[in-house]
Amino acid sequence: MTLSGGLSRPGERDRPTIKFMEIDWTFCLFLCLIAGAGALMLFSIAGASWEPWAAKHLIRFGLYFIMMVILAMCDLRWWFMAAYPIYVVGLLLLIAVEVAGDVSLGAQRWLSIGGFRFQPSEIMKIGLVLALARYYHGLSADSARMSWRLLIPAGMIAAPVLLVAHQPDLGTALLIAATGLSIVVLAGLSWRIIFAGIAAFVAAIPPFVMFVLHDYQRHRVMTFLNPEADPSGKGYQIVQSKIALGSGGLLGKGFGLGSQSQLNFLPEKQTDFIFATLAEEFGFVGCFAVLFLYGAVIFMALRIASISHSHFGRLAAGGTISTFAVYVLINGAMVMGMAPVVGVPMPMLSYGGTVMLTVMIGFGLIQAVRVHRYTEVTSGKGSLV
Template sequence: MTASALTRPGERERLSSKIAGIDWRLVGLICVIAGSGIAMQYSIAGSSWQPWALNQLIRFGGMLAVMLGLALVHPRWWFRAAYPLYAVLMVLVLMIEFTPLGYTAGGAKNWLNLGFIRIQPAEFIKLGLVLALARWYHNQTAEEARWHWKLIVPAAMVGIPFILIAKQPDLGSAMVIGLTGAAVMFMAGLSWRIIATLAVAAVAIVPPFVMFGMHDYQRNRVLTFLSPESDPTGTGYNIIQSKIALGSGGFLGRGYGLGSQSQLEFLPERQTDFIFSTVAEEFGFVGSCFLLLCYAAVILISLRIASLAHSHFCRIGSAGMIAFFALFVLINGAMIMGLAPVVGVPMPLLSYGGSSMMTLMIGFGFILSTRVHRYAELPKSQGLF
């Protein structure tokens, strides 16, 4: 079907046309990854649906419906919601810091206790940030995106939540937010000289930040990453057990439900941060590579969707959404192999958890909306709505 046929008045408004425009390959891959996570949660609970697998299945079913519904939403509504959504999420982050509603869990004050529900705004701010940056860059010229005093605006959009969330302290979320913002600015056309300067500055600031800017337990995580065997029963325990699980799976794995590290509970956080170690133990090198290929296919298909969008807002937004998905995969993968400190970043769609899944599925809803409405044009607008 040609572009002209797809852009005739009313053509894309028909529900059947929109449903046909969804990239079902991407939907299928998302289901395979999430289904693998549910299967692993069932396995590590001793072949039981409780306490993780059933909850995750219900969550995924609900969010799959939400994702497909969002795929049918025209990009103009995402465009209008970008700045207000970012503002609301920033208010929630500030409420954690400056109101009694902030709730501490796992050593970090990064939850908002609303009484009837607890939410983690750091997860959702990634969505608001990507959409707000995409809308801002939609209104800028290529020269302004490359290097201009106006770049102080996107820098502030990224820097303020980064600082607030790092202060909670939630270094994992702060790292993803900072890198996602940097990725969006890079894809929007930021000058290579600025990128090189920032990279050098980041490398230079790491040692003093580790020594003087981190809490003691965070500093211990970094030192443990460098030498986990120095404290095998304390701070080095997690990563040592993860490496044992990775290695014991061999080429084909020990078999479904037969992973000793996870079944005997030697592996910590086996349903969340270290679930990929369980996959490697039970399904070996082959199973691990299969899941990594699924992740790679999701990333490549999403980037293809972004590249074909006519709207600059959709191009930048879709690329930004898949950027933080890819960062989750890279950081968690490096973490479980001992190539990065343990910072609490989940393996996307595979790990147990509601906030992370909701964020990712809404992000994929936007990517699919970009695919369905790939020929949509959005006007430049400096207004809030």
């Protein structure tokens, strides 16, 4: 039975079959297309071989896709109740990294527990979104706009950002900071504070670069400003990426015919610089098509956020897709030489299981917001209206 307007009765909405049908399958299709494009590029740069990247990429996506569907069925109130615990666990794990983390390539970012090695910073990307969404869910509009209560979310954002930056992992720290700030803005922060914050941020860049960044991070910034000064050394990555982008032209050199990637001139061609590989082989048209897919995913996610009946759902979906959008923005700018190289991959397109896992958990949350968009979350219990 349905209510007027075609909506199912509250009890019926809890049925698994109804929930399954409520998933946005168009959204899922676009995710499959992006992951498929990534597999196509990984197949190409491996010399028309499924190994060592393309097959694993598709298997991981398939498993994570099933996980996303399962998470989409989880009641929004469960996400709400788990928000603070996930954040606290993530923060404790980041502290554990400082004490007993694995050191690799001069950075202490990984934690090994029971033979399983992972980056706690990935957990924090989800935990911060959920925790801030829950905090603002119970806050009045006036308090969210401007009040001393803003010190609490500021502290919630600053703690993981400082811990991750100390590892050091500047790219992930920037992602976490951007995610947290996006939720604060979506919650209704006063424009006066936003403009003052932007001005303070711009003014702080020179002293931050000179006195806070590690030497190698400072060199990355200097290389970004003038990569041609050391084209065979520190500027090599950006120079080769620009060559790949420019040589693709309008339609590209053709599938499997990219000289920069096929001849291994392009560094990290399967991860950080896979978008440059795409540009070389499929040109401007190929890049536009993939960016269109990304834009469609972001637009659909924002629409899902807008139709949620709960403030928690709106902020959780909005914050999650903000993380995804920042991934795309930073990687695209990095590949085009418009931002320093900070090791941020292109989500769903690049090879790598950890980032894909985090992104797909986030999409599971977004789908849960859609499936349970009529759920009114109140004091952790909630009611269906």
